[in-house]
Amino acid sequence: MKRKIILFFLIICFCVPMLTGCYDYREPNTIAYVIALGIDKGSTDGIYKYSIQYARPTQITGGASEGGGKGEDTSDIISIESPSVYSAINLANHVISKTFTLSHTKVIVVSEEIAKNGISPIIDTFGRNSDIRPTVYFCIANESAEKYLSSVKPSIEINPAKYYELIFENNSSSYTPFIDAQKIYFNYKNGSRNNVIPYVGAFKNSKSNQQNSDGQSESGSSESEKESGEESKNSSGESDSNSMRNNIPLNESGFEYHIKEYISGNMDIDTSNESEELGAAVFKGDKMIGTLNDIECKIYNIINGTYKDGYTSVYSEYTPLSPITILLVQNKKPDVKVNVKNDVPYVYIKLHLNGDFISTAYESILEDHIDGFEQETCKYIKEAVTSFLNKTTKEYNSDIFGFYSYAKRYFLTYEDMINYNWEKKYGDTQFFVDVDFNIKRTGLIIRSEENTE
Amino acid sequence: MKNKFLLGKKELSCTLINLIIVKMLFVYPRIMVINSGNAAWIQCLYVSAISFLLYYICIKLYEKIGKISIMEACEQIGGKFLKITAGIIITAILISNIAINIRLLPESIKTVLLPLTPIELLFIVFIIAVSLGAFFGIYSICRIHALFIPVIIICLGILFLFIVPHADINNLFPIFGLGTYNLFVTGLDSLSIFSDILVLFIIMPFCENFSVAKKSGYTAMISGSVISFLIVLLYVLVYSYPTSTEFIFPSYQMTRLIKIGDFFQRVEAFFEYIWAILMLLYSTAYLFIICHIWKETFNLKYYRELILPFIIIIGGISFIPGTLMELYKLSEIVARITPSISFFIPILIALAYRIKFKSKIKLQQ
Numbered sequence: 110m111k112r113k114i115i116l117f118f119l120i121i122c123f124c125v126p127m128l129t130g131c132y133d134y135r136e137p138n139t140i141a142y143v144i145a146l147g148i149d150k151g152s153t154d155g156i157y158k159y160s161i162q163y164a165r166p167t168q169i170t171g172g173a174s175e176g177g178g179k180g181e182d183t184s185d186i187i188s189i190e191s192p193s194v195y196s197a198i199n200l201a202n203h204v205i206s207k208t209f210t211l212s213h214t215k216v217i218v219v220s221e222e223i224a225k226n227g228i229s230p231i232i233d234t235f236g237r238n239s240d241i242r243p244t245v246y247f248c249i250a251n252e253s254a255e256k257y258l259s260s261v262k263p264s265i266e267i268n269p270a271k272y273y274e275l276i277f278e279n280n281s282s283s284y285t286p287f288i289d290a291q292k293i294y295f296n297y298k299n300g301s302r303n304n305v306i307p308y309v310g311a312f313k314n315s316k317s318n319q320q321n322s323d324g325q326s327e328s329g330s331s332e333s334e335k336e337s338g339e340e341s342k343n344s345s346g347e348s349d350s351n352s353m354r355n356n357i358p359l360n361e362s363g364f365e366y367h368i369k370e371y372i373s374g375n376m377d378i379d380t381s382n383e384s385e386e387l388g389a390a391v392f393k394g395d396k397m398i399g400t401l402n403d404i405e406c407k408i409y410n411i412i413n414g415t416y417k418d419g420y421t422s423v424y425s426e427y428t429p430l431s432p433i434t435i436l437l438v439q440n441k442k443p444d445v446k447v448n449v450k451n452d453v454p455y456v457y458i459k460l461h462l463n464g465d466f467i468s469t470a471y472e473s474i475l476e477d478h479i480d481g482f483e484q485e486t487c488k489y490i491k492e493a494v495t496s497f498l499n500k501t502t503k504e505y506n507s508d509i510f511g512f513y514s515y516a517k518r519y520f521l522t523y524e525d526m527i528n529y530n531w532e533k534k535y536g537d538t539q540f541f542v543d544v545d546f547n548i549k550r551t552g553l554i555i556r557s558e559e560n561t562e
Numbered sequence: 563m564k565n566k567f568l569l570g571k572k573e574l575s576c577t578l579i580n581l582i583i584v585k586m587l588f589v590y591p592r593i594m595v596i597n598s599g600n601a602a603w604i605q606c607l608y609v610s611a612i613s614f615l616l617y618y619i620c621i622k623l624y625e626k627i628g629k630i631s632i633m634e635a636c637e638q639i640g641g642k643f644l645k646i647t648a649g650i651i652i653t654a655i656l657i658s659n660i661a662i663n664i665r666l667l668p669e670s671i672k673t674v675l676l677p678l679t680p681i682e683l684l685f686i687v688f689i690i691a692v693s694l695g696a697f698f699g700i701y702s703i704c705r706i707h708a709l710f711i712p713v714i715i716i717c718l719g720i721l722f723l724f725i726v727p728h729a730d731i732n733n734l735f736p737i738f739g740l741g742t743y744n745l746f747v748t749g750l751d752s753l754s755i756f757s758d759i760l761v762l763f764i765i766m767p768f769c770e771n772f773s774v775a776k777k778s779g780y781t782a783m784i785s786g787s788v789i790s791f792l793i794v795l796l797y798v799l800v801y802s803y804p805t806s807t808e809f810i811f812p813s814y815q816m817t818r819l820i821k822i823g824d825f826f827q828r829v830e831a832f833f834e835y836i837w838a839i840l841m842l843l844y845s846t847a848y849l850f851i852i853c854h855i856w857k858e859t860f861n862l863k864y865y866r867e868l869i870l871p872f873i874i875i876i877g878g879i880s881f882i883p884g885t886l887m888e889l890y891k892l893s894e895i896v897a898r899i900t901p902s903i904s905f906f907i908p909i910l911i912a913l914a915y916r917i918k919f920k921s922k923i924k925l926q927q
Contacts, residue, residue, distance in 0.1 A: 239674045243818050298805045456646050517735035523803065526736050
């Protein structure tokens with residue numbers, strides 16, 4: 110009994126100091142949450158300019174319906190030059206009262222300039238540290254990462270973190286690829302696939318951008334002069350913008366017929382939010398070698414099997430004047446077979462797609478020509494896919510679909526696989542595409558010539 | 563015997579399963595991937611099959627010895643000298659095993675959970691808990707194992723189910739990974755996963771009967787093999803080679819991928835809880851067994867007085883590697899040495915016993 114009492118007191122004595130909390134505690138009200146991290150080239154080599162976008166929780170509280178702050182008020186940006194992310198965080202900790210943490214970071218934005226020189230010096234950080242989520246979104250900014258982050262002014266979202274979540278993880282936004290920081294690191298490290306990373310940017314000719322540049326150039330002039338200058342420049346800006354709108358090429362192929370070939374930074378859409386997330390940056394190894402526009406991204410997602418659904422405009426010989434809009438759905442991942450028995454790799458792809466009519470033209474009753482329309486669409490999809498695949502071999506010579514990982518099953522050991530020299534042979538790859546496309550539904554209307562007569 | 567309670571099949575099996583699988587939740591999948599590349603799952607199957615065979619031989623030979631501990635058998639064969647020699651060798655093997663693993667938990671907690679907390683503080687809290695556990699004895703330890711292990715296995719199963727969508731079948735190829743030599747020759751180093759089966763021959767007297775011990779061993783070997791195989795297979799499916807060679811804690815790394823909608827993220831926190839419980843139970847069982855062997859070797863009356871000196875020795879040894887990298891190197895060396903001794907000690911002793919008491923065994927038959 111005596112021993113039990115002593116033991117009981119010992120346990121109590123041991124537990125009491127534990128209840129007071131640790132000396133190295135971190136309370137939520139002492140932490141500043143980094144939402145997004147922008148990385149631009151610094152003033153000297155080996156130095157980067159880190160733009161830390163952090164949340165201002167006091168502005169977010171209450172939610173949209175209860176009068177929280179505006180999208181632009183809910184976050185702030187600090188820009189610091191430093192050799193690494195964590196040294197930038199260290200410095201930033203001296204600028205604001207709270208301690209920065211990357212545990213809730215949603216997106217990492219890297220400038221195109223850095224991407225073209227190679228991202229290997231920075232991606233290691235995102236795989237090594239446990240406080241950064243492996244599923245953090247990663248994207249390339251067309252100009253500077255800082256500019257993109259500053260341009261993010263969500264109009265219907267108060268919480269900027271939610272905005273990034275919705276933008277980068279939207280099942281229906283097929284015009285961007287989806288990839289997270291960890292996958293980028295794996296792909297680079299394994300060499301079995303080259304990365305395709307979302308391409309983002311701030312609209313180059315937006316009204317507010319012009320106003321900002323005007324404000325900077327004429328800061329010394331009087332207010333009236335400023336106003337008049339603003340007007341004149343705005344009008345010139347409008348004309349620039351208009352000329353740019355005219356320059357955006359129209360897609361003339363049957364798949365995504367007459368859709369403009371947009372990419373972040375050249376969209377002609379008027380909105381108060383200047384940020385754009387459209388298109389993708391193509392990598393070879395750790396270096397960015399090109400970009401994909403919206404339509405190419407959609408094809409990339411379809412081949413990759415990451416496409417879910419989306420409205421698609423298709424040309425039809427039955428209605429040459431007006432394209433048909435279908436809801437294109439990919440329910441099953443493509444069947445991919447790679448044959449490496451010969452010196453030239455052969456890749457066989459079978460796509461499984463189906464669609465619903467969303468809008469058709471009144472000039473022809475498509476319901477009577479479903480088979481013809483399906484065949485026609487198959488042909489357009491096949492053409493678009495083959496042409497895009499050939500672009501990856503001829504223009505980029507970059508295996509962005511990871512066909513190498515399918516080729517692995519033909520080798521017995523890792524050594525055999527390395528000896529095959531896939532990277533060199535990928536440029537000669539021959540593709541055989543087959544498309545299985547069916548119209549499943551016609552919407553709420555079903556017409557036939559018999560009934561019309 | 564003072565305690566009327568004897569270890570049943572459930573208690574013993576759960577304890578042995580924990581001793582086997584706890585290593586798979588820490589560094590072993592990585593060690594296997596480094597050795598065989600993406601064919602680590604084949605290595606796991608191969609090593610399991612060999613371990614099973616070795617255990618079968620051990621238990622067949624040991625059948626004639628009956629429900630006595632390996633130390634007692636040593637004494638009957640070669641007197642006190644053999645008993646003390648065997649006792650010291652077994653203690654050394656167990657200390658080398660536990661010293662590495664007892665350091666791993668505080669190191670992992672510091673790496674993933676409490677980066678600012680000094681490792682010494684984490685370690686002290688951990689060894690206090692381990693010492694307390696060992697103090698309560700084998701029955702309490704095994705009963706707690708029987709309580710926790712089934713629940714933990716179910717939880718692990720659920721956690722790993724959520725990782726399945728991240729798996730890619732192409733990661734299994736090329737089928738032989740880094741080659742057949744690595745797979746079937748150097749891959750034998752991984753036998754140490756099952757080396758803890760040696761413990762069964764030490765705690766034999768605490769079992770209900772020999773048959774219970776034998777069946778528990780088989781259950782533990784089969785369950786341990788299946789769980790180990792599934793962990794390695796999943797790891798190989800999720801992370802392709804050579805990326806898979808980089809992660810210090812493969813199982814933890816996999817759980818970091820789990821994201822169930824917007825609300826269930828950071829599920830790895832739950833996994834860390836499982837980690838801590840399993841390692842605590844493992845270390846507790848090990849510390850008790852070491853003290854028990856020492857007690858038996860030198861015919862001491864009590865084992866509890868040995869807990870403090872042994873935990874200090876183990877703690878001291880575990881801090882010999884200055885860094886985590888050194889700890890890994892040491893764990894690789896230990897992994898190469900221990901399996902041969904762990905499996906061959908019971909075989910050798912059982913063989914010697916059979917030879918010495920041939921006539922007695924015949925008489926029994």
